[in-house]
Amino acid sequence: MENKRPDTEKTSKYDHLERMSTSELLFNINNEDKSVPESIGEVLPEIEKLIEVIVPKMQEGGRLFYIGAGTSGRLGVLDASECPPTFGVSDDMVIGLIAGGDVALRKAVENAEDDTEQAWKDLQEYNINKQDVLVGIAASGTTPYVIGGLQDARKNGVITGCITCSSGSPIAEASDFPVEVIVGPEFVTGSTRMKAGTAQKLVLNMISTSVMIKLGRVKGNKMVDMQLSNKKLVGRGTRMIMEELNIPEKEAAQLLKKHGSVRKAILEYNKK
Incomplete structure (x- = not known):
């Protein structure tokens, strides 16, 4: 049934894509992309709540962890990896983990996202604890790797949040501070690297940038602690x-x- 699918799996509003001209494809993709910031605007209070719990934890020496699979995992790793050069923080302050390990950044790792126990094992390698915050990223909100990691983190007293693009999802249920950005069906049905991925990237930008500003890593509007690497x-x-x-x-x-x-x-x- 259509209404039982995650929002990200619902059928595209467009059909016969192969018959469209390049101009039509570009216009329609762009038209869909325009809706993403509006969808994020509707959940700014939820993003704020998540940021407001991350900041004091990090001020006390805690860390921010992201976990995800596929595109979602790659986006989390990307955001984490940009924090040291941009804000001059150590590379263990914001940590991104992807199902299947670093090899999955370039190639899909079969069945990696289906393991409900692996995320917690991955997190334990970093000695995650009650001082830290864990944010799960999953467009569909149903990724077992992410859900399992959030559930185990909660059991161990770790504050949890999530970024998803489906409403009423298991990942939101497993999170203390869920952020649900409902962007609707993708232009290519189920291709969550498109609008859902864009939404996740924008929200991650908001979280890490706001947190680093709150931690004093920006002066005026300048990245005064950036690494001078080139x-x-x-x-x-x-x-x-x-x-x-x-x-x-x-x-x-x-x-x-x-x-x-x-x-x-x-x-x-x-x-x-």
């Missing part, structure tokens, strides 16, 4: 210092080279 970022850091201190480029570049970060350069300069 010439582009060194140039960006130099411009930040120039703008903040109103000094010439050469002096800003020397300060950055000496102190190794935008934040330290500005702090040391202001001590004069």
Whole structure:
């Protein structure tokens, strides 16, 4: 029955896609994508509740974990991996785990998402505990790997949240702070790398960025703790210092080279 399927599995509003011109395909995909931010806007209070519980845990030394399978897992790993270079935090502060392990980032691992016990085993390798927060990511809301991980985390006193694109799902039931972004059927039926994946990416952006701002990792609107890992970022850091201190480029570049970060350069300069 259609109404018993996860929202992400419902039949596309479009048919005969193979008969569409390239222009029609692009227009229709874009038209569907436009609805995603609106759907997220409807659940901002739920996202806020999740962020407001993550921040104090991390202020006390806790960590943020993401678990997922397939596209959802990859998006969690992506968000976690971007936090150290963007905000200068250690790589064990936000941790993304995907069903099937890192090999699943590039290739599908058969049946990996169907194991209800593996997520907790994966999390135990990082000694997850009551100080931490676990966020499960599953478009359909029915992924056994994620549900099992959330249930086991709850049993062990870990606060849980989720990001899903189906209403009334098992993953939401297993979460203390569920976020359900209902984006409707995909343009290609069931292809959750499309609208559902976009929605998950946007929500993850909101969570990690807001948390890092709350943790003091942004000054004004600048990434003052970013890692200076290439010439582009060194140039960006130099411009930040120039703008903040109103000094010439050469002096800003020397300060950055000496102190190794935008934040330290500005702090040391202001001590004069």
